[in-house]
Amino acid sequence: MLGDISFRNYKKNDIHGLALYPATMIAPVQNLILQELLKSENIESVFDPFFGSGTALYEALELCPDIELVGCDINPLAHLITKVKLQGITKSIKIDIEKLKNYLNNVEIDDFSFPNMNKWFRSDIIISLKKIRQSIILIKSKRNRLYFWSILSTFIRKYSNTRSSTYKLHVKDIECIQRMKNNLIDDFLTSVEQNISKFTISSSNLKLYKNDSLKQLAKFKKNSIDLSISSPPYGDNATTVPYGQFSSLALHWIDKKDLAFDGWELDNYSAIDRKSLGGFYKGPIENETGNLLLQPYLDDISLSKQKKVISFFKDYFLFLDELCRVTKKYIVLTLGNRTVDGVNINLTSITQEYLEHKNFRNIYECNREIPNKRIPKLTSKVNNNSVFSMSKEFVIIHRKTI
Numbered sequence: 001m002l003g004d005i006s007f008r009n010y011k012k013n014d015i016h017g018l019a020l021y022p023a024t025m026i027a028p029v030q031n032l033i034l035q036e037l038l039k040s041e042n043i044e045s046v047f048d049p050f051f052g053s054g055t056a057l058y059e060a061l062e063l064c065p066d067i068e069l070v071g072c073d074i075n076p077l078a079h080l081i082t083k084v085k086l087q088g089i090t091k092s093i094k095i096d097i098e099k100l101k102n103y104l105n106n107v108e109i110d111d112f113s114f115p116n117m118n119k120w121f122r123s124d125i126i127i128s129l130k131k132i133r134q135s136i137i138l139i140k141s142k143r144n145r146l147y148f149w150s151i152l153s154t155f156i157r158k159y160s161n162t163r164s165s166t167y168k169l170h171v172k173d174i175e176c177i178q179r180m181k182n183n184l185i186d187d188f189l190t191s192v193e194q195n196i197s198k199f200t201i202s203s204s205n206l207k208l209y210k211n212d213s214l215k216q217l218a219k220f221k222k223n224s225i226d227l228s229i230s231s232p233p234y235g236d237n238a239t240t241v242p243y244g245q246f247s248s249l250a251l252h253w254i255d256k257k258d259l260a261f262d263g264w265e266l267d268n269y270s271a272i273d274r275k276s277l278g279g280f281y282k283g284p285i286e287n288e289t290g291n292l293l294l295q296p297y298l299d300d301i302s303l304s305k306q307k308k309v310i311s312f313f314k315d316y317f318l319f320l321d322e323l324c325r326v327t328k329k330y331i332v333l334t335l336g337n338r339t340v341d342g343v344n345i346n347l348t349s350i351t352q353e354y355l356e357h358k359n360f361r362n363i364y365e366c367n368r369e370i371p372n373k374r375i376p377k378l379t380s381k382v383n384n385n386s387v388f389s390m391s392k393e394f395v396i397i398h399r400k401t402i
Contacts, residue, residue: 002029002032002033002036002364002366002395003032005026005028005029005032005366005368005395006368006369007026007028007029007368008369010026010027010028012027014027014198015058015085015195015198015199016053016055016058016085018081018084018085018150018151018195018198019053019081019084019150019151019153019154020153020154020157020158021052021053021077021078021081021243021246022167022241022242022243022246023052023167023231023241023243024052024053024055025052025055025056025231025334026055026368027055027058027059029334029368029395030055030056030059030229030334031059031062031063033229033332033395033397034046034056034059034060034063034229035063037227037330037332037397038060038063038064038067041329042226043064043067043226043227043329043330044067044068044226045067045068045069045070045224045225045226045227046060046067046068046069046070046225046226046227046228046229047070047071047225047227047228047229047230047326047327048070048071048072048228048229048230049071049072049213049216049217049228049230049232049319049323050072050073050213050230050231050232050233051071051072051073051078051082051208051230052073052075052078052082052231052243053078053081053082053085054071054078054081054082054083054085054086056229056230056231057069057071057082057085057086058082058085058086060229061086061201061203062201065201065203066205067205068205068207069086069203069205069206069207070207070208070209070225071207071208071209072208072209072210072211072213072216072217073208073209073210073213074210074211074212074213074244074272074275074276075243075244075247075272076210076247076251076259076260076261076265077153077247077250077251077254078243078247079208079210079259079260080146080149080150080153080254080258080259080260081150081153082208083146083208084143084146084147084150086202086203086206086208087143087202087203087206088143088199088201088202089143089144089147089196089199090141090143090144092141092144093144093147093196094196096139096141096144097189097192097193097196099138099139100135100136100139100148100189100192101189103134103135103138104131104132104135104185104189107131107134107135107138108134109127109130109131109134110130110134112130112133112134114252114266117252119161119171120160120161120162120169120171120249121159121160121161122161122177122180122182124182125159125160125180125182125184128159128182128184128185129156129159129184129253131185132152132184132185132188133152133253133254133255136148136149136152136255137255142258145255145258146258147192147195147196148192149254149255149258151188151191151192151195152188152250152253152254153247153250153254154191155184155187155188155191156249156250156253157246157249157250158187159180159182159184160249161177162249167241167242167243167245167246168242168245168246169245169248169249169269208260210260210262212275212276213277213319214277214315214318214319214322217319217322217323217325217326218322220322220325220326221326222325222326223325223326223327223328224326224328225326225327225328226327226328226329226330227327227329227330227331227332228323228326228327228330228331228332229330229331229332229333230332230333230334231333231334231335231393232277232316232319232333232335233276233277233278233312234335234336234337234338234347235278235308235309235312235338235340235345236273236276236277236278236279236308236311236312237272237273237276237277237278237279238270238273238274238279239308240338242270242273243272243273243276244265244269244270244271244272244273244274244275244276245269245270245272245273247272248266248269248272251265251266252266277312277315277316277319278308278311278312278313278314278315278316279311280311281307281308281310281311282311282314282315283314284310284314285310285313285314285317286314287314287317287318289317289354289357290313290314290317290354293350293353293354294309294310294313294350297309297340297343297345297346298310300341300342300343301340301341301343302341305340305341308340309340309345313350317354320351320354320355320358321358324355324358324359324360324400327360327400328400329399329400330397330398330399330400331355331360331397331398331400332395332396332397332398333351333395333396334393334394334395335347335348335351335393335394335395335396336392336393336394337392337394348365348394348396351396352365352396352398355396355398356398359400359401359402360398360399360400360401361398361399361400361401362396362397362398363397363398363399364395364396364397365394365395365396365397366394366395367392367393367394367395368392368393368395369391369392370391370392370393
């Protein structure tokens with residue numbers, strides 16, 4: 001169906017390189033899948049319940065400009081980046097860039113601050129970030145402001161005192177912090193000017209929800225979405241990819257008026273991850289099919305490690321129930337199989353069997369090596385044995401049978 005999906009040489013020189021975001025889907029893979037499905041029958045709506053940086057939704061827009069795009073994500077940074085990609089910028093963007101440059105040369109430093117600012121940013125970097133922040137706030141066009149914030153989010157991370165080798169927040173060695181050259185304003189403006197050429201399309205049929213996917217899905221009508229396509233978390237965020245922790249520094253700097261922001265997201269660095277799928281324990285799995293699929297793995301995992309696995313799968317099975325209810329035709333998922341306590345949990349197989357149980361027949365499965373990973377192949381050790389991190393991701397396509 002799809003052929004080779006390795007795309008080892010793919011570089012994010014397209015719009016997907018607009019802003020840094022963790023563990024994003026590979027755009028050409030999603031494009032191939034969508035091409036096949038969109039030409040097979042009439043697809044009027046595409047839904048991504050964990051849209052992240054908006055890869056799948058944008059690829060759907062590129063293939064079908066009038067298609068209804070629906071997405072959900074609990075992370076305000078994901079919401080910002082995806083909204084910018086899909087709604088685009090205004091015709092006055094070059095005028096606003098010139099205004100931005102002028103503001104940067106004349107703006108006065110204010111007293112903006114947040115907890116631990118000086119831990120995560122060098123004093124001169126703070127001054128540069130304050131200048132950029134105040135200058136963006138002065139731009140009248142919201143669409144263009146959102147674009148500027150989206151570009152800035154990458155440089156907030158790049159010029160922070162946190163290590164780039166992990167998505168979690170870990171302070172660099174003092175020598176590395178001191179050695180960093182402050183080219184922040186120049187780098188930011190260069191990126192702002194270079195990226196405007198990537199905006200060639202925009203959607204006028206777009207619904208983005210900033211919410212817990214379980215809560216949002218419950219509001220959707222049965223069979224209201226033709227095609228659902230996503231890469232859900234492979235486990236609880238805290239022990240897989242901490243999207244919220246990664247985003248927290250940028251969220252502190254961006255003006256909250258320009259974010260889909262409820263207020264709790266910055267209570268602490270783990271707030272978003274704890275509110276995400278499987279973020280905290282809600283009791284045992286009350287699902288016979290789910291228990292049967294998961295129990296063989298739990299039998300080999302120590303009791304101390306089982307709780308996090310159960311927390312995730314309790315939410316995950318509820319998510320699949322709702323996804324099957326609202327999806328009319330196809331479900332496409334990109335998945336990874338994580339290792340817990342030395343046990344490789346085959347999320348792909350579990351998901352396939354669960355979807356079959358919910359009357360979604362598997363019509364295609366393939367996998368690809370993950371060529372470039374932020375997480376090393378050998379991670380922590382269990383009983384003095386190295387634990388291998390995920391090296392493959394799997395794509396499964398299921399078709400509703402009734």
